[in-house]
Amino acid sequence: MEKQVDVAIIGAGSAGLFALGQVRKATDSYVLIDGGELGTTCARVGCMPSKAVIQVAEDFHRRTLFGRMGIEGDDALSLNAADAMEHVRDLRDVFVDKVLTNSTDNMGEEFIEGRARFISPTELQVGEDRIRARAVVIATGSRPVVPEPWRAFGDRIITTDDLFELESLPASMAVIGLGTIGLEMGQAMARMGVDVTGIDQLDHIAGLQDPEVQKVAVEIIGKEFPLWLGAGAELTEDNGSLRVSAGGQSVQVERVLAAMGRRPNVEDLDLENLGIELDERGLPPYDPATMQVGNLPVFIAGDVTGELAILHEAAIEGRIAGFNAARREPEGFARQTPLAINYCDPNIAVVGRAWNELDAERTAVGEVKLGPLGRALIMGRNKGMMRVYADREDGRLLGASLIAPRGEHIAHQLAWSIQQGLTVFDLLRMPFYHPSIEEGLQSALYDLAGKIERQPDLPVELRRA
Structure with missing residues (x-):
């Protein structure tokens, strides 16, 4: 035909x-x-x-x-x-x-x-x-992605194409690659009773570039299962199981989840x-x-x-x-504000410009640690940190990195605000209900507002009718 x-x-x-x-x-x-x-x-x-x-x-x-x-x-x-x-x-x-x-x-x-x-x-x-x-x-x-030599280990190497088909969970698993899917599934498997070891040749997890948020994230997630960072993994046979080695450390596991990208x-x-x-x-x-x-x-x-x-x-x-x-002449379109969310607990998110994309001299940073946040305390989830970035001169929002309970919602609010070109002062004029996780964002914004050179002529919470 x-x-x-x-x-x-x-x-x-x-x-x-x-x-x-x-x-x-x-x-x-x-x-x-x-x-x-x-x-x-x-x-x-x-x-x-x-x-x-x-x-x-x-x-x-x-x-x-x-x-x-x-x-x-x-x-x-x-x-x-x-x-x-x-x-x-x-x-x-x-x-x-x-x-x-x-x-x-x-x-x-x-x-x-x-x-x-x-x-x-x-x-x-x-x-x-x-x-x-x-x-x-x-x-x-x-x-x-599965490295070709690893294919010799057969069904002991799994990917997300196989993970959800498992009728029973292994007693132990190494998760190699701690980006979005590796970190999410590693934590989930650990919480479901699997003895998990997380490994990544990078020195950070979930794509985080902000060193302060990265430090907090590793500390929080690392309490649930060990994280071996900064060294590539090697696999060998070990009495019917797999021996996974990285950076001078070694563990015997039943399965390996390969989560090294696509x-x-x-x-x-x-x-x-x-x-x-x-x-x-x-x-x-x-x-x-x-x-x-x-x-x-x-x-x-x-x-x-x-x-x-x-x-x-x-x-x-x-x-x-x-x-x-479908048309004769292609037309160019603006792209949306970058937004990446990892659904581990607490959520990890990077919004707008990542830390490594900022001009350090022109960027102000506001932050808050969530330990004393009332709503998070009540939930039993008072762990995390938010860091928000803005233009130092006028306060225009540029990006953020965070690890926070219900952080997926905070990340959306920030992405929408960045895409609209709002400033830190615009956000502080918005209502913040008490008690809420959003109050953590409000605290980070107050910290950020004090570092902006061009201050408004009114208290930051007020706007003229």
Whole structure:
């Protein structure tokens, strides 16, 4: 079969589906192509099942506070890991079914099942079929990285593609890579009774660059399971188990969770046929404002870019790519304020400019430690720190790093404020309810406001009617 369309989208994951939403508004001449497992990475093996595991782990961990609250009987509580993981899979299946019901299940001939490869920038081969398109969107996603030598250890090495399929949990596990998924799952497994060791060749966790927040984060998380930082891991056989060594330390474990990032799925696309130079990862250059690859009628979006493997970033990239693919002249769009949240407990978040992206001479920093915060004390979760950054001259918000209970909500508030160009004084004029976790942010903002050179002529809390 040979088919002519306006737009061909390769990949039915999050970015591809968001691109499809834009394409449908402009034309009814399109195809969506995918030869892998459907249902999006987020729903199948990413955001959603991981948060289900985290919720189970947090609920079970909460029992450790019962004694101090006068709640008796906590010794009778136990976790049935098999039932817990079945619950996670049940929720996962609901999320996946919802995605499929609202996408490929109802597409008909516009959905082509198969793996696409480029013949030219506007020609695709899918099995025996040839697709000619005026524009193409590449949204093929990514997969977990597993070092090739480790594959010899078989199913003792797992990734997030395997973790949620476990019917029982191992007695011990090494989590190698303490970015978002490694830290989240490492803490969750530890709270569910697994003897966890966390390892990362970097000297920080969760992408934190701020040295003060990093120090607090390592101290808090390190009380739940050991963190070995600053050295790469080596694996060897050890009487049917695995011996994991790093930085002069060693531990014997049943399983290893490889959480060292993800690799873009580009190997089978034959991108060399685009006629454009590829980088060492096999990826073409693209404009992040238009998502256009070079000057070609080709656009790229989502995890396959090798940049930010975050769903809301895939969504905005997919929308930009789909919008431009359906039109003759690409248009540039402003990107959203960077926002990264780790759902460990307490939440870790980096908003706006990270610490290493700031101009030290022009930046003021406000901070608060959450030990004495009333609402956090009541919750039994008074651990953490918030650091907020602003332009030293006028107080315009630039970014923040934090580890805080319910920090996901604080991070959103700060991201929205930064994107609107607000100053520290603008935020202090907002209402802060008592008692709340937000009062911790208010304290950090007061600390920050006192370090700004251009002060308002009114008390910072007041605004003229």
